[in-house]
Amino acid sequence: MASGNNWRQVVQRVVKSEMSVRGVKYQALSDRLAEIGIVQSADNLRNKVNKGIMGADLFLQILMVLNARAVSCESIEEILVDLDQNA
Template sequence: MDSVNWRLVVQRLIKSEMSLKGIRYQELSDKLLEIGVSQTADNLRNKVNKGILGADLLLQIMLVMDIKKIERERLKEIAKSLQKEG
């Protein structure tokens, strides 16, 4: 797991959760604004695509998307799939 690009893991994790819940970037932006976090849809798209979120924004996204937990095994699966691609 040394050579894992963790930014790509973050990217895939958030994108998969958004897909599972049917949430688009504009809706995510709106949900964040409801809790006082101002992020445009374009800004979120850029941050997610680059996998460069601060811990605070990641937690805020998890909160508004109602992500109850991130399982260790899921992170390992994403990381392994990225290693196979690389």
């Protein structure tokens, strides 16, 4: 079973991957969130993403403003397997 830290790394990888695919930096992410009424500084977002610790609401809001691809159980499992193999 995956540890709590592994789940945090899944959150981190999903968000960073979506940001990378779209070429979005933290300031732009902050700006996009502000457009929907969510106030988060770029530094605060960087800390939350790097730690993989954020509320489910913020996670979903980030995915929405990034117009993220669907996150499937299979993709989550692939990340967890990769984390276990590289541990």
